[in-house]
Amino acid sequence: MFKPSNKSVAVSSCLALAVLLAGCANTGGGTSPGSGEAGGEPAAAPKPPTEPVELTIYSAGGTQREEFNKNYGDYIAKKFPHVRVQYINPRDGDAFKFENLLLMGVNVDLYYESIGTFFSTLPRTKTEFDLTPLIKQYGVDLTRFEPTLIEALRQNGQGQIWGLPVTTNGMSLYYNKDLFDKFGVPYLKDGMTWEQVYETAAKLDRKDGDKTIAGIAVSPSHSTRMNPYSVPFVDPQTMKATFADERWKSIVEPILKPAANANYRAKMDELEGKLPYSGEWLTKQELAIFGVFSDWQVVSPTPVPFEWDIAAYPTTKEMPGVGSQQYPVYWSIPKTAKHKEQAFEVLNYLVSDEYQLELSRRGGMTVLNSPDVKKAFGQNSLNKHKNLAAAYYNKFAPISPKTEVDKTAENELIKRLPDLAYGRTDINTALRQAAEEANKAIEAMKR
Incomplete structure (x- = not known):
């Protein structure tokens, strides 16, 4: 896994970014499906791509690498053996800020951020991407989610769905x-x-x-x-x-x-x-x-x-x-992402009953309205x-x-x-x- 330099000088940041760019050179994968509206009779979910792929995931809040692996990376690796995750943390230096990555042409497949700034970052960087066609294509049922989380997406995204909630809090x-x-x-x-x-x-x-x-x-x-x-x-x-x-x-x-x-x-x-x-x-x-x-x-x-x-x-x-109110963290697929379908496959897993049940058991509040998943809250914790x-x-x-x-x-x-x-x-x-x-x-x- 890529491990960036922690040096703050500009030369070191540029060298680290060059290594990152080299690591992101393997760009094959799917593209966005055509337009459509979620709802109605969902189409049968497409067969997930299984070719080896490297997905780059970016945490706007700067989740520590160990925490990212414990909460997300290890689960993704176990579920998708063909996916290699490259994690980018903006705390590793200015070169790793989202805007700078975009300027350098670095690929980011999944981007997550808390609701406080999610809806301003995407328009500012012109990376907003409506997931509605993918939601329809993969048959994702939005009624499974706590309603206020989806309402906030539509309200702040001018009717579009720019991401899906993976974690939340009250x-x-x-x-x-x-x-x-x-x-x-x-x-x-x-x-x-x-x-x-x-x-x-x-x-x-x-x-x-x-x-x-x-x-x-x-x-x-x-x-x-x-x-x-x-x-x-x-x-x-x-x-x-x-x-x-x-x-x-x-x-x-x-x-x-x-x-x-x-x-x-x-x-x-x-x-x-x-x-x-x-x-x-x-x-x-x-x-x-x-x-x-x-x-x-x-x-x-x-x-x-x-x-x-x-x-x-x-x-x-x-x-x-x-x-x-709730305070969710939304995961998006930026408009510039090179592996949109593979990224959505991972995102679809993170909002599944399977993953949300594990999240709830560990002590994280679920984004789903499932009574069984809610009941499991903290049952594997000390408390x-x-x-x-x-x-x-x-x-x-x-x-x-x-x-x-x-x-x-x-x-x-x-x-x-x-x-x-x-x-x-x-x-x-x-x-x-x-x-x-x-x-x-x-x-x-x-x-």
Whole structure:
């Protein structure tokens, strides 16, 4: 397998890229089928090509090679002995950034990226490719998937299907049972509202010897990106920040309402003005409840050094039974790919019941709506006895539209949260200022 140089100097990067180009010289393989629409009576799947082929897979997020092989590469090699996978990681140097590979004519057959930037990268690089004909040709049933994942593809791809979801995530509450037991507080249950969780957290906000315990904190980025109201950071029609929408006050409430407690603010003082986060829950055991990705500790190979469990993400009174949005990773076949049919064969396997069941057992959330696959979540992990079904307890909210400037708006909001938590500014002022600064930055980026 190709192993790129880690040297950062330009000459070394160019030499490494030259080796990569040489490794990609074997380009035989299939091309894209004709146009068509998914749906109706699927045609019989074509006989998969079995000639030896080298497929190049690119991870926009920079998955480490060992992790890629453990989660994908080894499974692909076992399923398709005729396929040799070459993996490219952009963290290996600037020469391995997707845009630079395209400029040098390097072939990429499969490209995967999280939803936050997937729908901006493909149009920017002019590599979007509608999989609808291949979906029809291979008889892929899109109704097998969690509906919001496919809806997001169509919404953000102007009706086209630029990829398929292979992995995903939702939000859940992790809680420290030892702290609950110590203070005599009943455990969290699935189906709780935010108000009920706030009441529980208030009983855990306290001093414990020389420790300051915070009752609850949620990941600001995850909870805002995956908010239950499906409000985007930026309106894709106007390309303006959406913070004038009154629903943002409710979206940031789980981040700010706990800060009304003096012990929570004392914890922020200890953290030099930062909001409590994962380290306070996992390492210091000074946070009782933490809202974060559902698979956060399920997939960890290291046992957590205290008793803990998971509960379903809280719901609002306005939207009972609706939890967070999902945050999927989509796999695409770039327009420039030289082995489109072989790449789709691999992608079709990664969304199959066979692979998704293995993924679920390891502790990854499935993209399918199969009850059996969901039930297997984490059953091969160290945490199979936890309340892992909480990850699927609620209905998922529709995924909000995405733009290439979402991060700009998100940053303007997130950086104001500490001042809001301390009461140095009010919510109306903070949201107005965040919108103004985000819009200025977006306009500057346009120019």
